[in-house]
Amino acid sequence: MRRFYNHFFILLLFVSTTVKAQNPVWTEVAPGVWKTIVGVPDKFDLLKAAGVLPNKEALSKLGKAGLPLAENGIVAEVTDGRTFLRFPLVKGEQLYGFGLNFKTVQQRGKILQLHVDHYGGTDNGRTHAPVPFYISDRGYGVFVNSARYITVYAGTAVRRDSPEAPNPRDRNTDKKWSSQPYSDAVEMVVPTTGTEIYLFAGPTPLDAVRRFNLFNGGGCLPPRWGLGFTQRVKLLFTADQVIEEARAFAEKGYPLDFIGLEPGWQSKSYPCTFEWDKTRFPDPAGFVKTMKEMGIRLNLWTNPYVSSESPMYQQIKPLTGSHTVWGGAVADLTMPEAQKIMVGQMGKDQVSIGVSGYKIDECDGYDRWLWPDVAKFPSGNSAEQLRQTYGVLLQKMTTDLYRQQNSRTYGLVRASNAGGSSFPYVIYNDYYSHEDFITALINSSFAGVLWTPEVRGSKTGEEWVRRMQTVCFSPMAMINAWSDGTKPWSFPEVEKEVKAIALLRMQLMPYFYTEFAKYHFEGTPPFRAMNLEPGFGSMQSAELKNANLSENPYLEAVSKEVKDQYMAGEYLLVAPLFKGQNERTVILPKGKWFDFYTGKLAGDGEVIKVTAGLDKIPVFVRDGGIVPLMPPLLHAPAAGQKIDLEIRIYGSKTGSYRLYDDDGETFDYEKGACSWRVLSVASDKKGKLAGNISKAEKGKPDNIGKVTWKMMTE
Ligand code: GAL
Secondary structure (H helix, E strand, C coil), rough: CCHHHHHHHHHHHHHHHEEEEEEEEEEECCEEEEEEECCCCCCCHHHHHHHCCHHHHHHHCCCCCCCCCCCCHCEEEEECCCCEEECCCCCCCCCEEECCCCCCCCCCEEEEEEEECCCCCCCCCCCCCCCEEEHHHCCCCEECCCCCCEEEECCCCCCCCCCCCCCCCCCCCCCCCCCCCCCEEEEEECCCCCEEEEEEEEECCHHHHHHHHHCCCCCCCCCCCHHHHHCCCCCCCCHHHHHHHHHHHHHCCCCEEEECCCHHEEECCCCCCCEECCCCEEEECHHHHHHHHHEEEEEEEECCCCCCCCCCCCHHHHHHEEEEEEEEECCCCCHHHHHHHHHHHHHHHHHHHHEEEEEECCCCCCEEEEEECCCCCCCCCCHHHHHHEEEEEEEEHHHHHHCCCCCCCCCEEECCCCCCCCCCECCCCCCCCHHHHHHHHHHHHHHHCEECCCCCCCCCCHHHHHHHHHHHHCCCCCECCCCCCCCCCHHHHHHHHHHHHHHEEEEEEHHHHHHHHHHHHHHCCCCHHHCCCCCCCCCCHHHHHHCHHHHCHHHHHHHHHCCCCEEEEECEECCCCCCCEEEEEEEEEEEEEEECCCCCCCEEEEEEEEEEEEEECCCCEECEEEEECCCCCCCCCCCCCCEEEEEEEEECCCCEEEEEEEEEEEEEEHCCCCEEEEEEEEECCCCCCCEEEECCCCCCCCCCEEEEECCCCC
């Protein structure tokens, strides 16, 4: 009898986890967001790790939208304990995303295995944020909500029954023979018995990205100081050395909002004790206070591996995995009790005395030192699932800790995944290729994550200034001097230029802060790919389809991979220069574009050549650009501090820009303590442009002092 039950049970399991190839049924779960469940999904997935709620109100502003892909083109099957998925592609369609890639933007034709890891120099799916989400230039997004190592064939394989299966060609005689014949589908293997899938409607690729971000709670809104400048000091700096460093910044007139302490603040690291080293930092509370009085906040490095000498070790030990990392225990952070112990230590020892944030290192890879896939965790979740979500779990747990204090944080993390958009963390790594760092910045906008092209050292002043220029046009303006102690003024020959770009970063704070508010409230990535601009990449457009590309350099350029220029907010297009370059080409989208510095017309729907000395990073402004600048302060304005604005107007278009404001520090904006002032530009009777700012609303934050308008284009 018992045997019968055993067999019956096995049969039942087999039946329930086997799904014949079929077209899934979709339900609209939020406006323009469609969901299906295939087979029997894991109990733990990416969205559960993140545990955030969709911003349904903002999603409804984007409007309802039908299923963005033909239902009968999507096929799912569960067999052999694995889930097989297929999504259709049409001719000329291009794909973006699949996480934080560093070398390529266009993903059609790639084979990837999405696996959290330190990026190793190849876009093969192993990266810091291997988000299983892709965007099509036809204006939709696909997200597979599984914390497994998903294998993706992004338009590489040809099915026998494919309606578009290419005819075989004879390689002996046919010049058109190809080793990779045309494929009309994205296919995936999810190595488990089922998964949730989400489709995000457009109509534009940017709308699909917005819906994805809003579905994940909206992008993060950093505290205002997070958008200032940050310096990470050398490994073993003492409290006195850190104070001295902050003084040097002030004396030399360089902006500085927060300093990052590297492993030496802890009594032991690799694995970590999560407590201050009392020889280097004898009075942590006094030190944090002194720094605050100088206008400087502190960010602390840590990795998550718990030393047996940590005060929390005995308590957390039963909640850790079977394997160690550098001898440290790996907490099963899928368990709320384990999270509680870890943030308990951080809260008591650091956050309660005023530490403003963390840099959470080593939660990504490498395989040789991380826990292996055979590791066991007390929750019963697999080693693979923990690997895919560890960065997200760490971000969530620390974000919640700061939320409990009603204090916003902004930090760094080396791993993330889908669901993490709303966590105030920026990804970084040790890879240090300037060009690839910019491609990663571009790709971050398809993945719902933030990335900083951090600056460490440089061989020459020229390289130094070029790197500083791009980091100042990124989510976190940072020097990471943990190893070599470089300072912004380390290259005297470009000191003036470096200071100018750091101060420009400060001047742009009202603009960047507003663009982050749009990330939060509307889902629009603040730094993003040109392919999220209309007209880029889409071979679908009749214009591109019919064009003779070799005779039209502009159309040829927009159809190709664009991985070295990007949008910074609504109006600015940034075209970095790299070492050894003093000129480059820039693709200016359709519509007039103006030079940021001079206001002069630069072009309209064309590829231009620009030359720039070391004092400039080429930046262009869209026609009608309204760019609010504040004075070049050395620290972000404090809550309630009145700030004068110079509002620059570019081109001749009339229009308006909504300037965001709040106290810059707390979560009170969620209860309505925020304002959107309308900056509008209209033409007077004589056709001359004039600007106007709407009145401050009663009872709302009002930090704007004197306003001057500057017409940049005569
Ligand atoms: C690396 C990290 C660096 C620095 C260093 C300190 O893993 O990427 O930014 O923090 O550790 O040991």
